[in-house]
Amino acid sequence: MNINRMHGAGGQVMQNLIKETILGNLDNTSVNGGIGLNDLDDGATIPLGDKEIVFTVDGHTVSPIFFPGGNIGTLATCGTINDLSVMGAKPLALSLSIILPEGFEIEKLDKIMKSINKSCNEAGVAIITGDTKVSMVEDIIISSAGIGIVDKGKAIRDCGMKEGDKIIVSGNIGEHGMAVLLSREGFEFDTELKSDVAPLNDIIASVLNENIRVNAMKDPTRGGLADSLNEMVEKSGLGIYINEEDLPISDEIVALSDALGIDPLTVANEGKVVMAVHKDDAEKCLEILKKHPLGKNAKIIGEVVSEHKKVVMKTIVGKRIIDTPVGDPIPRVC
Amino acid sequence: MNINRMHGAGGQVMQNLIKETILGNLDNTSVNGGIGLNDLDDGATIPLGDKEIVFTVDGHTVSPIFFPGGNIGTLATCGTINDLSVMGAKPLALSLSIILPEGFEIEKLDKIMKSINKSCNEAGVAIITGDTKVSMVEDIIISSAGIGIVDKGKAIRDCGMKEGDKIIVSGNIGEHGMAVLLSREGFEFDTELKSDVAPLNDIIASVLNENIRVNAMKDPTRGGLADSLNEMVEKSGLGIYINEEDLPISDEIVALSDALGIDPLTVANEGKVVMAVHKDDAEKCLEILKKHPLGKNAKIIGEVVSEHKKVVMKTIVGKRIIDTPVGDPIPRVC
Numbered sequence: 001m002n003i004n005r006m007h008g009a010g011g012q013v014m015q016n017l018i019k020e021t022i023l024g025n026l027d028n029t030s031v032n033g034g035i036g037l038n039d040l041d042d043g044a045t046i047p048l049g050d051k052e053i054v055f056t057v058d059g060h061t062v063s064p065i066f067f068p069g070g071n072i073g074t075l076a077t078c079g080t081i082n083d084l085s086v087m088g089a090k091p092l093a094l095s096l097s098i099i100l101p102e103g104f105e106i107e108k109l110d111k112i113m114k115s116i117n118k119s120c121n122e123a124g125v126a127i128i129t130g131d132t133k134v135s136m137v138e139d140i141i142i143s144s145a146g147i148g149i150v151d152k153g154k155a156i157r158d159c160g161m162k163e164g165d166k167i168i169v170s171g172n173i174g175e176h177g178m179a180v181l182l183s184r185e186g187f188e189f190d191t192e193l194k195s196d197v198a199p200l201n202d203i204i205a206s207v208l209n210e211n212i213r214v215n216a217m218k219d220p221t222r223g224g225l226a227d228s229l230n231e232m233v234e235k236s237g238l239g240i241y242i243n244e245e246d247l248p249i250s251d252e253i254v255a256l257s258d259a260l261g262i263d264p265l266t267v268a269n270e271g272k273v274v275m276a277v278h279k280d281d282a283e284k285c286l287e288i289l290k291k292h293p294l295g296k297n298a299k300i301i302g303e304v305v306s307e308h309k310k311v312v313m314k315t316i317v318g319k320r321i322i323d324t325p326v327g328d329p330i331p332r333v334c
Numbered sequence: 335m336n337i338n339r340m341h342g343a344g345g346q347v348m349q350n351l352i353k354e355t356i357l358g359n360l361d362n363t364s365v366n367g368g369i370g371l372n373d374l375d376d377g378a379t380i381p382l383g384d385k386e387i388v389f390t391v392d393g394h395t396v397s398p399i400f401f402p403g404g405n406i407g408t409l410a411t412c413g414t415i416n417d418l419s420v421m422g423a424k425p426l427a428l429s430l431s432i433i434l435p436e437g438f439e440i441e442k443l444d445k446i447m448k449s450i451n452k453s454c455n456e457a458g459v460a461i462i463t464g465d466t467k468v469s470m471v472e473d474i475i476i477s478s479a480g481i482g483i484v485d486k487g488k489a490i491r492d493c494g495m496k497e498g499d500k501i502i503v504s505g506n507i508g509e510h511g512m513a514v515l516l517s518r519e520g521f522e523f524d525t526e527l528k529s530d531v532a533p534l535n536d537i538i539a540s541v542l543n544e545n546i547r548v549n550a551m552k553d554p555t556r557g558g559l560a561d562s563l564n565e566m567v568e569k570s571g572l573g574i575y576i577n578e579e580d581l582p583i584s585d586e587i588v589a590l591s592d593a594l595g596i597d598p599l600t601v602a603n604e605g606k607v608v609m610a611v612h613k614d615d616a617e618k619c620l621e622i623l624k625k626h627p628l629g630k631n632a633k634i635i636g637e638v639v640s641e642h643k644k645v646v647m648k649t650i651v652g653k654r655i656i657d658t659p660v661g662d663p664i665p666r667v668c
Contacts (some may be wrong), residue, residue: 100341109355
């Protein structure tokens, strides 16, 4: 069997490849009892003294590499910062592995590096190690690994949601994937749509610093909110109800989704976080999020239940099961 | 100006790109006073309590992906383990960022993952986090970042060599690059030549555990021994004399180098370490290295001097300056 696009698109096809061919072949997937590869969380941890080192990596192959709101550099930086942040960690440092095609304009690389620097400054994170190769690739590829720190036992897991928790999304969904799609395909929509790509460490810290009980947290990138919620369900053994009318989504994304026949719940975000928050802390959490520039459109969209083990959306006409997308409807968005 | 192969080949052209376009654009390149990107060492460090986290990354684009003695998986694992090891760190964990072309046979990925597992088991290292993408690449690309631990202040630097130190190489040079070249080009040489790719953490630990004063250490990969020695010279402000007749090199590599017109000093190794060792510890260090399966051909090849700031090789006919190679003579070897 051969690799196809679906194997890299998030969703079920990719998860199967990872479980069978990657995890299936590895004996050692964790260190000192920390969170490991088998946990398929946003990152792993290595316990060290009274801290845990949090470690994560993302490869970025977005097309086009420059899109409204950012570029592959912004994405490489923010993507990794966000994976560390949703583990509850303070991101400290990133590595960059840059693969360049022959003929790539150094001016473009310069522009990408300036964006990386801007995102790093914004997030207070340093690029401390890197590697550059020139190879047979269509366009620049950047893999960024990252290191963060969290107090021992305090990492926030995908699997941690509890019955009764409220599900909160920090803002409007679907903007990254849709912005990349429109700029790639050159659709003639009259739109100012931009990717939401942004570092989430500050907004997440603003919540955690107030001791809000966040029981589970993810950044809904590839596969969108549908994928993240289903992972939280699968790993916790609980179910989620969400209310369609509470979903934060702009009229523009609704209109574009309708026009293109794409479910915005499956579209990648790069500057949003979804949290399962203890019900008694949910209102306070929402208030904190809304005070942050990145959280103005935050919403409580649903709650965690034990009566089923699915993601179920209540719509005006009834209920709909939101499945794990088989693959991202828009490939090469990150 | 556009990227060409030389920008990814190690050597001077790549160093200029890195200094100008990458480092030149970044404000934050170290954390808490640790070793950072500006130090251009084999890895960076983050001080944490009485330890330092050592962090490194390498992108691998070797062609062909399967070669005598290993494959891209072996290389991705050992390359990162070795970068951590030459910093004096104990490697703990790796991340894998895998970029796959559409149509790539899953059987090949399976074989690569099995090799990764084998190298990890050999080195006692775990793969704890990863990412998979499918993109427009000619062949599989693997970026591997790694985390190791060293006691605070004990990281071994490229820049640390001292006057009088002996330069020791752990075994025969030039085997990796030459094996890849032969298997790529299909030359009709009658040879059993294999890549030397291997994890170096155990052989390096065997030296450090005996309190041998290793003042500087590198793994001579892209750009070969010529590149590593020149980096050690440039960063220390001292010079090195090496003796041609003491260089550990097989007759086969000498013959192939002559036939192909390639200087073996510039050819990549993936299982060798070069050390600057305090002169009083050099013989003991050599003895320890020779006891290890990976160090049987270890040799003292020269010494550190203050009379010049070059790498100078004494040959039977006189002296020759060994320059930093402008680019690797064999591209896409790692």
